[in-house]
Amino acid sequence: MKAVVFDIGGVLVDWQPHLAWVEELGSEEAAHAFIERTGFRDRNARGDNGERFADMAQELDDAEDQRLFAAYVGLYSRTVETAIHGTWAVLDRLKAQGTPVHAITNWSAETWPEGLKAQPRLGEVFETLVVSGQEGIMKPDPRIFHLLCKRAGLAPADCIFIDDAPYNVEGARAVGMDGIHFTTPQALEAALVERGLL
Known part of the structure; x- marks a missing residue:
């Protein structure tokens, strides 16, 4: 899967x-x-x-x-008080159907706990979460994608990576992941439907 x-x-x-x-x-x-x-x-x-x-x-x-x-x-x-609700709806559909959901974020180790105060679900919803500031490695460094795979027990080819920065999507593709450049929740939904994920 x-x-x-x-x-x-x-x-x-x-x-x-x-x-x-x-x-x-x-x-x-x-x-x-x-x-x-x-x-x-x-x-x-x-x-x-x-x-x-x-x-x-x-x-x-x-x-x-x-x-x-x-x-x-x-x-x-x-x-970070405003959630992008359309993307959360897509994420919730993926989880409801049993699709494993993980995250890699470029985010400071200092500000991450503060962000969780505004968006507590971020600390609860992912099976594996890699925060760059905690690791000292940022996207699109190949090591951060491999770290996620190691912790999640996945091969890069098992992963579909979603990011709003094209260079991070290219970084994911370079290690063997499928990549989706995020523009809108609607476009993301369509891309996942096209791949048979929704």
Whole structure:
């Protein structure tokens, strides 16, 4: 039987990092400006690979920016409050029919527990879950796909991997998994029907 391996952010949960700072900075525009001037997205990727936000905050020149950046972990649950309900409906159908469901997520080890406060089902629904920040390996590194397979007792050819980032889908295909580039829940459902999974 084929197993389905989900990405989480952008597939099951809508991640909007600026929401961490909107309340304190007073507007979405100010929060987006903070993200830009602090190089947040590159630093966040380093967090997904195992680095600590407090350490990265010290690299910033402005003391107030340092404080705000270091506060991100404690504010994180605000960024993932919205579930992508159509994808959850697909996941629930897969589980109901007995299809094994796993996940690989690029996500910081520090922010993962905070994310679970907003989306507790993420900690319960997967048979095998690999969080990049806990492993120090990120998608699309081949090692993270092989790690999932080892822990789940699967061969790559047994897996259908779903991700909203095309380069991660290509990474999965490179190790022998089938890959689906996620755009909408409806398109995902159609792709799984086409493969005989739904």
